[in-house]
Amino acid sequence: MGIRCVAIRACGGGKIDTGVPRMAVCPYGAAAVVMALLSAAIAFHCSPLLAVLQRALSLHTAHATKDMDNLFQLVRNIVPALTSKKHKGQDGRIGIVGGCQEYTGAPYFAGISALKVGADLTHVFCAREAAPVIKSYSPELIVHPVLDSSDAVEEVEKWLPRLHALVVGPGLGRDDLLLNNVRGILESTKARDIPVVIDADGLWLIAQRPALVHGYQKAVLTPNHVEFSRLWDAVLSSPMDTSNHSGSVLKLSQALGNITIVQKGEQDLISNGQQVLVCNQEGSSRRCGGQGDLLSGSLGVMAHWALRAGPEKTNGSSPLLVAAWGACTLTRECNHLAFQKYGRSTTTTDMIAEVGAAFSKLFTT
Ligand SMILES: NC(=O)C1=CN([C@@H]2O[C@H](COP(=O)(O)OP(=O)(O)OC[C@H]3O[C@@H](n4cnc5c(N)ncnc54)[C@H](O)[C@@H]3O)[C@@H](O)[C@H]2O)[C@@H](O)CC1
Ligand SMILES: Nc1ncnc2c1ncn2[C@@H]1O[C@H](COP(=O)(O)OP(=O)(O)OP(=O)(O)O)[C@@H](O)[C@H]1O
Numbered sequence: 001m002g003i004r005c006v007a008i009r010a011c012g013g014g015k016i017d018t019g020v021p022r023m024a025v026c027p028y029g030a031a032a033v034v035m036a037l038l039s040a041a042i043a044f045h046c047s048p049l050l051a052v053l054q055r056a057l058s059l060h061t062a063h064a065t066k067d068m069d070n071l072f073q074l075v076r077n078i079v080p081a082l083t084s085k086k087h088k089g090q091d092g093r094i095g096i097v098g099g100c101q102e103y104t105g106a107p108y109f110a111g112i113s114a115l116k117v118g119a120d121l122t123h124v125f126c127a128r129e130a131a132p133v134i135k136s137y138s139p140e141l142i143v144h145p146v147l148d149s150s151d152a153v154e155e156v157e158k159w160l161p162r163l164h165a166l167v168v169g170p171g172l173g174r175d176d177l178l179l180n181n182v183r184g185i186l187e188s189t190k191a192r193d194i195p196v197v198i199d200a201d202g203l204w205l206i207a208q209r210p211a212l213v214h215g216y217q218k219a220v221l222t223p224n225h226v227e228f229s230r231l232w233d234a235v236l237s238s239p240m241d242t243s244n245h246s247g248s249v250l251k252l253s254q255a256l257g258n259i260t261i262v263q264k265g266e267q268d269l270i271s272n273g274q275q276v277l278v279c280n281q282e283g284s285s286r287r288c289g290g291q292g293d294l295l296s297g298s299l300g301v302m303a304h305w306a307l308r309a310g311p312e313k314t315n316g317s318s319p320l321l322v323a324a325w326g327a328c329t330l331t332r333e334c335n336h337l338a339f340q341k342y343g344r345s346t347t348t349t350d351m352i353a354e355v356g357a358a359f360s361k362l363f364t365t
């Protein structure tokens with residue numbers, strides 16, 4: 001099957017008002033109960049029950065399809081038009097904060113993905129040793145070797161007024177000096193009201209200091225399975241309910257002051273503490289490293305586009321939820337397209353080469 005994304009009503013809390021148009025019911029519990037009843041109706045030849053259940057299932061599918069169409073349309077609404085009237089930079093100047101001695105691939109993947117999605121300029125702020133390596137991967141990236149210097153915060157602050165969004169964490173590492181500098185950069189970013197996507201080792205820092213993002217409505221966190229558990233342990237005292245993923249992402253978002261959280265996995269779950277969207281666009285079974293960096297870089301651009309477009313273009317839905325759903329859908333489609341060509345040998349570089357095709361297929365009208 002090609003496209004398989006639905007939006008769902010938050011299924012953990014019970015008292016949640018979603019506010020988003022045409023949300024389908026949670027596909028987990030409810031659909032499973034209907035399927036079980038359907039099997040029983042078939043086994044016991046109960047035609048009236050069978051008819052009711054078939055109708056319920058077809059309504060569920062119809063709702064899910066509408067929600068899916070709706071979300072695709074909302075993403076298309078935030079994509080800026082390509083016109084001859086624009087100047088360089090208008091469609092996005094994105095900063096990536098990451099890159100250290102060990103990790104140079106991750107900030108490159110995030111930065112180049114931002115450009116391939118449609119940003120005009122990408123600045124990478126990394127440790128001195130990482131800079132020549134990152135530059136040598138691509139002439140497209142502007143690279144600043146400042147992150148381990150004593151005046152790192154001031155050096156990045158010089159650029160912040162020109163940046164539309166920041167992606168913090170890919171390949172950052174966990175050196176205390178770097179993390180302390182990033183703490184200062186995050187404070188400055190918030191003071192300027194710049195959208196920030198926090199991933200990878202940026203999330204390690206947030207697990208140490210959740211107050212850095214608590215309640216900041218322009219923050220999006222993109223944890224993988226392990227990073228999500230770490231954040232949970234840092235901010236919630238109760239154990240996580242591992243049978244209720246959407247309830248958990250909703251709860252973590254609420255505990256962090258309703259910031260947007262993307263829990264990556266077999267399905268991506270996206271919440272702002274009020275509602276949960278699910279993205280299960282078909283990807284592949286190939287799990288090479290770096291796919292999360294493609295996602296965070298893409299989301300940096302889409303977050304800027306969505307916030308600039310505003311809630312009128314997203315039909316009242318949270319712009320950051322729409323941006324996150326768009327970036328997840330795109331990443332998974334890149335994975336799908338690359339896997340069709342390269343199978344087991346697919347790497348993130350192959351996925352990045354599919355960004356243009358995937359974007360056109362999903363979001364170009
Ligand atoms: N080429 C590169 O330079 C890359 C660098 N990376 C960087 O590597 C650093 C560490 O990132 P990690 O993601 O390894 O974080 P962690 O160091 O927290 O390790 C998480 C570990 O959990 C495992 N894991 C992931 N998903 C899991 C799941 N669903 N169930 C059980 N285990 C799971 C992973 O194999 C990984 O070893 C970050 O700075 C990151 O950006 C990665 O982005 C990958 C690519
Ligand atoms: N089991 C899965 N099936 C399908 N897609 C998946 C699965 N797990 C993760 N993904 C997709 O892969 C992308 C990256 O998620 P992942 O959990 O690998 O991030 P990550 O560990 O941070 O990656 P990175 O190696 O870049 O650090 C997301 O778009 C997610 O939807």
Ligand SMILES: [Mg+2]
Nearest residue numbers: 200224292293
């Ligand atoms: Mg990662």
